[in-house]
Amino acid sequence: MAPKVKVKKSAKRPVPKPKVPAQRAGRTSTSRLSSKNQLTVPVDILRRVGLEAGDEVEFVVNNAGFIEVLRAPNINRDLLKLAGKYGELFADFDLEAERDSWER
Numbered sequence: 001m002a003p004k005v006k007v008k009k010s011a012k013r014p015v016p017k018p019k020v021p022a023q024r025a026g027r028t029s030t031s032r033l034s035s036k037n038q039l040t041v042p043v044d045i046l047r048r049v050g051l052e053a054g055d056e057v058e059f060v061v062n063n064a065g066f067i068e069v070l071r072a073p074n075i076n077r078d079l080l081k082l083a084g085k086y087g088e089l090f091a092d093f094d095l096e097a098e099r100d101s102w103e104r
Contacts (some may be wrong), residue, residue, distance in 0.1 A: 041069075 031039045041051070049071075051057070056072035 029042050029045060031042060033039055046052070051071065058070045058072045060068045060070060062068050
């Protein structure tokens, strides 16, 4: 008679989970208006539309009565950059003397 041999059953390998963008626990796509009329835009929404900290947005009420949040055009920032670019050209300019020379 042959001796009994104990055979260990191999543990089942874990099945890999499909790669799905992780959503943090407790995060939703809703926000509550604060007492200072401020809203926090959920991070998943920001990432989806490509908004980052410092981006300017514009609020518009459409014909259906819904609030639309639109990316503001960069016109103002570009204009401010241009306005400050040549400031050194007028470093020696005396504005008060110029105003005094005007006929009134």
